[in-house]
Amino acid sequence: MLLKVRTIEHIMEQYAPPVLKEDYDNVGLMVGDTDAEVTKILIALDCTLDVICEAKDKGCNLILTHHPLLFIKPKTITSDTLVGKKIIELIKNNINVYSSHTNLDSVKGGLNDFATEILGFAEYKVMEPSTVAGYNNGDSGIGRLVTLETPLALIDLCEKVKKCFNAEHIRYVGEDNKLIKTIAIINGSGEDFFQVSKTLQADCIITGDTKYHGVSDLKEEGIALIDAGHFITEWTPFKIFGKILEKQLREKGYHNDVLISENTKDVYKLK
Numbered sequence: 001m002l003l004k005v006r007t008i009e010h011i012m013e014q015y016a017p018p019v020l021k022e023d024y025d026n027v028g029l030m031v032g033d034t035d036a037e038v039t040k041i042l043i044a045l046d047c048t049l050d051v052i053c054e055a056k057d058k059g060c061n062l063i064l065t066h067h068p069l070l071f072i073k074p075k076t077i078t079s080d081t082l083v084g085k086k087i088i089e090l091i092k093n094n095i096n097v098y099s100s101h102t103n104l105d106s107v108k109g110g111l112n113d114f115a116t117e118i119l120g121f122a123e124y125k126v127m128e129p130s131t132v133a134g135y136n137n138g139d140s141g142i143g144r145l146v147t148l149e150t151p152l153a154l155i156d157l158c159e160k161v162k163k164c165f166n167a168e169h170i171r172y173v174g175e176d177n178k179l180i181k182t183i184a185i186i187n188g189s190g191e192d193f194f195q196v197s198k199t200l201q202a203d204c205i206i207t208g209d210t211k212y213h214g215v216s217d218l219k220e221e222g223i224a225l226i227d228a229g230h231f232i233t234e235w236t237p238f239k240i241f242g243k244i245l246e247k248q249l250r251e252k253g254y255h256n257d258v259l260i261s262e263n264t265k266d267v268y269k270l271k
Contacts, residue, residue, distance in 0.1 A: 001253050001254060002037050003037065003038040003249070003254045003256050004034070004035060004036065004037060004038065005029070005032055005033060005034050005035070005036045005038060005062065005096050005098075006034040006035065007038075007254075008038060008041070008062060008064070008098060009028070009029055009034065009098065011245070011248055011249075011252075012064075012098060012100050012245075013028075015104075015107070015109075015244075015248075016100050016103040016104040016106075016107045016110060017103060017107070017135070018103055019103070019132050019135070020102070020103040020106045020107055020130060020132060020135055020140055021101065021102045021103040021106075022102040022106075022142075025068070025071075025101050025102045025103070026068045026070055026071055026099070026101075027068060027099055027100055027101050027102070027103050028098065028099065029096065029097070029098050030047070030068060030069040030070050030097040030098065030099050031069065031070075031087055031090045031091065031095075031096060031097045032062075032090075032095075032096030032097060032098070033094075033096065036061070036094065036096060038061060038062045038096075038256055039059055039060065039061045039062075039256065040058060040059050040060040040061070040062075040256055040257040040258075040259060041060060041062045041063075041064055041245070041256060041257070041258045041259065042054065042055045042058065042060040042062070042063045042064070042259050042261055043064050043238070043239065043241075043242035043245075043258060043259065043260050043261060044063055044064070044065050044261035044263070044264045045065060045066050045067060045231070045234060045235045045238060045261075045264045046065055046066075046067045046264065047063055047065050047067075047069040047086060047090075047097050047099075048086075048263070048264075049082075049085065049086060049089070050263040051063060051065075051261055051263050051264060052086060052089050052090060052093075052095065053263070054261060054262065054263040055093075055095050056093055056095070058259060060095070060257075060259060061093075061094055061095050061096060062095070062096045062097075062098065063095060063096070063097045063098075064097075064098050064099075064100070064242070064245070065097065065098070065099045065100075066099065066100065066101055066104065066111070066234055066238045067099065067101060068099035068101050069083070069086065069087075069097050069099060070083070074087075102142070104241065105142060105187060105188070106130060106140050106141055106142055107135075107140050108139040108140050110140075110241075111187050111188075111234065111237040111238060111241065112126075112142065112143060112144050112185070112186070112187055113144065114187075114236075114237030114240045114241070115144070115185055115187040115233055115236070115237045116144040116146065116185050118164050118165065118236060118237060118240075119146075119160060119161065119164050119185070119206070120160070120164065121144075121146045121183075121185075123146070123147075124144045124145060124146045124185075125138070125144070125145050126138055126139065126140065126141040126142075126143065126144060126145075127141065127142065127143030127144060127145050127184060127186070127193065127196055127197070127200060128141045128142045128143055128193065128196050129141040142186065142193065143184060143185065143186045143190070143193050143196065143197070144184075144185045144186075145182065145183070145184055145185075145200055145202065146182070146183040146185065147181060147182050147183075148180070148181050148182070148183070151179035151180055151181040152179070152180050153176065153177050153178070153179060153180070154172070154174045154175065154176055154177070154178045154179075154180055154204065154224050154226075155176040155177065157180050157183070157204060157206075157226065158170060158172050158226055161206060161226050161228050162228075165228055165232050165233065165236050166232075166236070167228050167229065167232050168270060169270050170226055170227060170228045170229070171210075171226075171227040172224070172225060172226045172227065173215055173218060173219045173224060173225040174204070174219070174223075174224030174225065175224075178203070178204075178224055179203075180203045180204045180224060181203055182200070182201055182202050182203050182204075183202060183203070183204050183205075183206060184196075184197035184200065184202035184204070184205045184206070184207075185205075185206045185207070186205070186206075186207040187207070187208070187233040187234050187237060188207070188208055188209065188230050188233055188234045189207070189208060189209035189210075189230055190205065190207030190208065190209070190210070191207070191209065191210050191211060191214050193205075193207075194214055194217075194218065197223070198221070198223065202223065203223065203224060204223070204224035204225065204226060205218070205223065205224070205225045205226070206225075206226045206228065206233075207225075207226075207227060207228075207233065208227055208228055208229045208230035208231070208232070208233045208234075209227070209229070209230035210225065210227045215227075229266065229268070231265075231266040231267070231268070232266065235264060235266075239260055242258055242260055243258075245258055246258035
């Protein structure tokens with residue numbers, strides 16, 4: 001049975017409906033032909049030039065990313081810009097790109113849930129529930145809130161985060177022996193949810209991509225923070241979704257290879 005790009009669109013939109021995306025976001029088919037036959041699928045966090053080369057080398061004509069290739073609408077598509085180079089290279093090589101971003105974070109069974117479950121927490125609730133009709137029953141939305149039966153020392157929670165996300169380094173704020181009972185978890189960049197976390201009386205926030213001044217305020221307010229990095233808190237759960245997509249394809253009778261990108265790497269180096 002031939003797999004078409006439109007079938008991938010349908011599967012993705014059934015799993016993570018675009019209506020769940022945040023207002024600022026752009027999701028869906030970024031570049032491509034809905035009627036094209038899919039060969040192999042490459043799972044990547046970002047559509048970088050290295051990932052495009054990897055897709056070419058491995059015979060993948062569909063790249064599924066978390067971060068949208070077209071986040072800001074380009075005024076031109078030329079080789080003078082990075083996004084232009086990417087689009088031209090994709091079109092020249094008949095490679096399609098589909099992106100599922102904040103809708104996949106938000107949905108039940110999405111990246112927010114995976115990030116929480118990776119840490120071993122099975123019981124949690126949505127921090128900021130979706131208001132979208134049909135998805136406003138409290139299962140979908142940004143961020144997850146965990147309440148521990150037995151409080152955990154911050155330093156022990158730090159070690160748990162490092163181990164579960166296989167992180168070589170993390171950044172954290174707070175007294176090592178501070179007891180943590182309520183945890184706010186936002187994969188990727190969670191600074192916009194500091195206030196929601198405080199309103200929900202979180203003792204600690206686990207996220208990535210935080211900035212000095214906001215974190216300094218948290219410290220003064222006695223709220224702990226663990227910054228495990230934008231990359232690792234998204235790539236780790238997104239790889240889990242890649243396996244789910246492969247399973248769904250098999251169940252529908254498609255046997256296309258779903259490959260996890262080897263060229264998807266954290267942009268930061270640690271020394």
